[in-house]
Amino acid sequence: MSITYLEAIRAAQAKALADDPRVFIYGQDVGAFGGAFKATKNLAREYPGRVLDSPISEDAMVGAAIGAAIGGMRPIVEMQYADFSLPGFNQIVNNAAAFYWRTNVPCPITIRLPSGGIAGGGPYHSQSLEAIYAHYPGLVVMTPATVEDAYSMLLEAVAIDDPVIFCEHKHLYNHLKAEHLPTEAMPTGKARIARPGRDMTIVAYSAMVHDALAVAEELATEGMEVEVVDLRSVKPLDTDTVMASVARTGRLLCVGEAWPWGGVTAEVIARVATEGFGLLDAPPQRLNAKDTPVPYHPSLWAVHRPTTQSIAIAARNLIRL
């Protein structure tokens, strides 16, 4: 048996619905249709009345989730694409994120963002928005890179009392498979050493973890041992694990699919530079998407974001510094 990243997300939602009568799913086309990516396929039939089609109203979708959460429910909101969460941005950051701090009453909502690029996605179906949500206090931002994490972290997202932005990567939906779903999970907020190595550290998250692992594999044939750290969640950000890795390797390359300006890679490098400057044998480097909207044509898109080729070049350059 094997299960995909997308199936893990569906399985986690099915389990959440089965285990807790407070859970419901709300989003565009999530009902009988099963969602644009089929992440909620069959769930409306299995849990009648608890998987609701919403109007195309992201502000109202999140607002309703907030009200329902205050009223004791545990809503999961599916944004059809991460890009479409922006009309709901105000409710997410100014209402949900601030709610617990203002009132001492928790706001347990999970907002699923199908994130990242796929070939042909173009400017409005390919964005990675984890950094702008991580900027706001009061939100947890999860960025699972594996089938196991997609399952266990989504279950935790629904279980905890805080609003969670769950960035699931569209490219991984059907490309990534695991043999079975985990029964035990690594805690959210802890980064994972995806591959140990002594010569340099590549910090990545979401789909970029797999590109980083491929590069580590390639560089191993050239005698370079690259350690790959998978952040798993960008907020909280596990500085300790990153710092410990840099202490072992002395070199840091941080890779993100999102734009560079003020992003997650900038945050990681700022932390390492300010708290671990003495650990570094070379200036820390980062690699991001180009600072333009995401292009449509597959050949433009392929080089817009970091690739195994561009990561390998950056890694080789860093080793030589």
Next chain:
Amino acid sequence: MAQTIGEVSSFRDTYLKAYRGMLLARVLDDKFASLYRTGKIAGGVFLGRGQEAFSVAAGLNLRQGDIFAPLIRDAAGRLAFGETIFDAIRTYLGSAAGPMRGRDGNVHRGNPRAGYLPMVSHLGAMVSVVNGALLAHRFKKIKGTVGVACLGDGATSTGAFHEGLNQAAIEKLPLVLMVANNQYAYSTPTSRQFACEDLVDRAVGYGVQGHSFDGNDLTACLKIVGEAIESARRGNGPQLIVGRLLRLCGHGEHDDSNYIDPLLRTVGYGRDCLKLAEEHLLKEDWADQTLLDAWRNECVHEIEEALATVRREAGPDPYSEDWSALSSRHLIEGQNQ
């Protein structure tokens, strides 16, 4: 059908209760204005002067278990819904004993566990939040509750208003959306806010019931707001209520409101609802001037006493503050960033 003596008496009681609620809100607002002028309040002060009749009708018609999302000019509705003057004063003075613990203040207060939702400044946003609270009631099979969301004319221009009203209509939620059309959103007149004849015309566009009336007339407010809330409670779906009013003050106490067209003060909806209610009480012989004066003195006394208590309460202590926006302790990042 001729009114029975019982009904007359009951309406008189309701009217008197509503009037006293309006009066308490007016006296409290006046107190906040004077505290603001003497620099005792951090941030702004936003008053409901001229909107008390419309607002009190909402609060009085709600019951325990209902949802109420008031707006900045809803002191009367808040008090009628059960807010104490202590909590009103505590939030304005930033007392740590208040419901917002000094973390949020003035009009942004609420008690979500009691169905009293704290507004955010992004007007319109609370409509869908009330919808969600009503959805939660539906999921939990709690029947017979309603939710009131309050907006001004300006908020009807926001996307959140349209999304929220449409959402409520689709789900046939017992939402009562109260729009106080007070002629100005800050200084922007309604002519620059919307181009339809009457905001209530929007109701038909969303497939909901609409009601429009003189929001200064306490009798009309009690009757129509009461009927609309009952209609929603009976399962007739969302209700859009538009009260024609005039804001008898600036947007906030920092605003001298010199932009308000003086002609507006001479038209029907430019009158002061509190004075109109007083005239009605005297005309019906439900109260005399001595009694009205005594009630006002009671309000002043009650507020002064509460204020004296709250002034002795501590503000939040920045050094014992946990500075954490998450309730999941294991996910809070290090505090030394």
